Amino acid sequence: MSMLEVKCLCKSFGELAVLENVNLTVEEGECIALIGSSGCGKSTFLRSLELLEVPDKGSIAIAGQEITAPQAEVDLIRRQMGMVYQNFFLFSHLNVMDNLCLAPVKLLGMSREEAEAKAKGLLAQVGLLAKAEAYPEVLSGGQQQRIAICRSLMMEPKLLLFDEPTSALDPTMVGEVLAVIRMLARQGLTMLIVTHEMNFAREVADRVLFFAEQGIYEEGTPEEIFEHPQKPKTIAFIQRQKSFRYEVRERTFDLMEMQGGIMTFGEKYGLSSKDDLRLQLCCEETVCAVLEGCYGKDEPVLLDVEVFYREADKEIEVVFEYRGKQYHPLEDEMGVEDEDEVAFSSAAILKNIVSVLSYSYEQGKNQLRMRLKKHI
Ligand code: ADP
Numbered sequence: 106m107s108m109l110e111v112k113c114l115c116k117s118f119g120e121l122a123v124l125e126n127v128n129l130t131v132e133e134g135e136c137i138a139l140i141g142s143s144g145c146g147k148s149t150f151l152r153s154l155e156l157l158e159v160p161d162k163g164s165i166a167i168a169g170q171e172i173t174a175p176q177a178e179v180d181l182i183r184r185q186m187g188m189v190y191q192n193f194f195l196f197s198h199l200n201v202m203d204n205l206c207l208a209p210v211k212l213l214g215m216s217r218e219e220a221e222a223k224a225k226g227l228l229a230q231v232g233l234l235a236k237a238e239a240y241p242e243v244l245s246g247g248q249q250q251r252i253a254i255c256r257s258l259m260m261e262p263k264l265l266l267f268d269e270p271t272s273a274l275d276p277t278m279v280g281e282v283l284a285v286i287r288m289l290a291r292q293g294l295t296m297l298i299v300t301h302e303m304n305f306a307r308e309v310a311d312r313v314l315f316f317a318e319q320g321i322y323e324e325g326t327p328e329e330i331f332e333h334p335q336k337p338k339t340i341a342f343i344q345r346q347k348s349f350r351y352e353v354r355e356r357t358f359d360l361m362e363m364q365g366g367i368m369t370f371g372e373k374y375g376l377s378s379k380d381d382l383r384l385q386l387c388c389e390e391t392v393c394a395v396l397e398g399c400y401g402k403d404e405p406v407l408l409d410v411e412v413f414y415r416e417a418d419k420e421i422e423v424v425f426e427y428r429g430k431q432y433h434p435l436e437d438e439m440g441v442e443d444e445d446e447v448a449f450s451s452a453a454i455l456k457n458i459v460s461v462l463s464y465s466y467e468q469g470k471n472q473l474r475m476r477l478k479k480h481i
């Protein structure tokens with residue numbers, strides 16, 4: 106028997122069709138990652154499973170029990186699912202132990218002793234046994250989210266649903282929450298996880314669903330979706346995930362911030378320090394040249410830098426998009442024969458490290474695409 110069986114699920118909000126004929130079967134022990142652009146219906150899908158959004162059409166069965174059936178005991182079936190949200194929603198007036206024991210005692214008729222023993226076991230697993238008597242306000246966001254996960258587990262759900270469980274967290278606390286989810290995946294819990302953490306999705310999921318166009322647009326193993334996506338929207342989405350974007354909006358932009366972002370990007374993909382420096386140099390020189398050549402003193406600056414790394418062939422590409430007059434910073438210098446003349450200009454520096462792939466100017470927008478030369 107499948108843990109989840111969704112058939113022809115449809116959901117609209119007024120005129121807006123969010124889900125159209127979504128089908129999904131999840132087997133026991135599977136860990137599924139749901140990815141996709143913001144607003145594509147991932148949360149609506151998860152919420153529909155619990156009937157927090159009432160589907161317009163279709164059926165949903167949890168461990169063989171159809172929650173959408175006319176006579177369904179919705180509350181009972183809902184208890185088979187645990188949901189963990191971005192915001193942890195712990196009861197602030199209850200300490201950790203009471204937060205964990207409340208529902209199982211009240212709804213499942215567990216004895217308080219039994220519930221406490223179970224809670225202690227779970228707290229130990231997530232490394233928070235020492236906080237059993239603490240109130241939520243003294244805990245960090247990461248600790249609160251780990252408690253929220255324990256609270257869901259107290260009900261022994263057959264299916265755990267996570268909706269961007271790390272999105273509201275300070276970046277330093279993302280790791281501890283992902284570690285707990287990873288542990289649950291290893292224990293064989295059946296889970297659906299909406300996440301923006303692509304590396305995590307890739308590592309933990311058995312199957313990845315990419316949502317677009319009112320449903321599951323493409324699905325596959327992490328390898329298939331992240332390395333060999335087949336359909337255009339998946340390809341574009343995955344490519345964007347592997348990019349670093351920086352917006353320059355002032356002549357006196359924060360160079361250190363841009364360089365820092367590039368370094369973080371480089372670390373993520375294991376770029377050599379040499380490539381990393383050349384990438385920084387390329388961005389700095391080009392941004393400065395564009396600011397000089399394209400914008401007058403008080404003109405508003407609209408310049409976007411986006412860095413892409415293609416793991417397949419290790420190519421690094423940078424795209425500069427800037428509104429304003431037509432301006433190609435390398436146009437003149439690239440053709441100059443006499444090397445000495447341009448030896449110290451930014452163009453000369455750039456010429457050594459990049460090749461220009463394309464330049465275009467359309468409707469007030471310059472687009473300059475460069476590729477980092479592979480060093481010898
Ligand atoms: P995601 O979680 O993928 O970012 P959502 O499922 O939250 O996307 O939203 C999908 C679309 O449905 C969005 O356009 C959103 O504005 C819309 N939407 C979500 N909930 C409601 C609602 N209760 N009423 C009206 N529109 C909604």
Ligand code: MG
Binds near residue numbers: 147148149268
């Ligand atoms: Mg959402």
